[in-house]
Amino acid sequence: MIPFNRATVAEHQLDYVRRAMDQHSSGDGPFGREAEQMLVDATGAKRALLTTSCTHALELCALLLDLRPGDEVIVPAFTFVSTASAFVLRGATPVFCDVRADTLNLDESLLESKITPRTRAIVPVHYAGVACEMDDLVSIARPRGLAIVEDNAHGLFGSYKGKPLGSFGALATQSFHETKNISCGEGGALLVNDEGLFERAEILREKGTNRSRFFRGQVDKYTWIDVGSSWVLSDVLGAILLAQLEERTSIQRRRRRVWERYAVELADWARSNDVRLPVVPPHCEQAFHMFYMLLPDLSRRTAFIDHLGRAGAKAVFHYQPLHLTPKGHELGTARAGECPVTERVADCLVRLPFYADLADDDQGRVIDAVRAFR
């Protein structure tokens, strides 16, 4: 069976892991520090802090923004649970907004209708690594004093009008879960662009202590000064991350090749079978995170996934509409029928096997199997 995903293995990662275990296996060690610098260089963010996951980085954002019960955060209805749950943990209410039919990103034309006096933040997700319309988002958020938190789990190395994703929001988050372009099993990062938040981000991530300042020699002892939790990534995982980031050009080149081959070789089949391939607007440099297709309806999609399975290839669907999940429904900020694009694409979307090391022959088998589906 050709798997849906296979984590990348970087050439030096085991060697780096061994060195981290010998030298400094807890967090903020030399590997993690260098990985953070590479993230800053790649995204243009002002600072990067490695975290134990993207979910934890989002939780850190909710704390940093001092979100409380009653506050509202606008999130796409079509996203991973953590985009909303990290804010719910602080008692804030996620307000579900529908997505655009072309890019499946937060629909900026609906945003103003979701804003109330209690709105504090907007959390765009660059789905599949294709940018949201950031000019519109920024011009809606800025005059109203709303924070933008980019959930950039898919978008690392992507850009919008030449500016890297992760550099638009006051805060942005990355994921290094095994399913992401760059991975260390479980891991993440907080990117900070608002300098006013940097020092507190360090403190909250270090259990509410000023340990980072102590290690820099800026205070002579470290102590408990704020709320916080334990969100620092072990340098053993930081070592894997650094090895992968050092190979990012090759990883991204290989992912691009796989993506473009699907797009070219499936175009005719898609056109004659009423299947839509991904839309990448010309002003967006995508991150090659996934290759998805929209089948005409749920029954066709189910038949398609079964067909590919019988041909030895694992294809998978994606998010459930968050407002229709048990928890999302209970929060009640959108009812069934109120996010029609999300509800339709959740039924129709399928993702093909996609990873940097997908062999040409295997990809050829997937493509043949897709074309045999009618």
Ligand SMILES: *Cc1c(COP(=O)(O)O)cnc(C)c1O
């Ligand atoms: C993967 C993902 C997350 C969660 O990442 P973790 O590192 O597993 O916590 C959050 N948001 C989006 C959009 C994701 O794809």
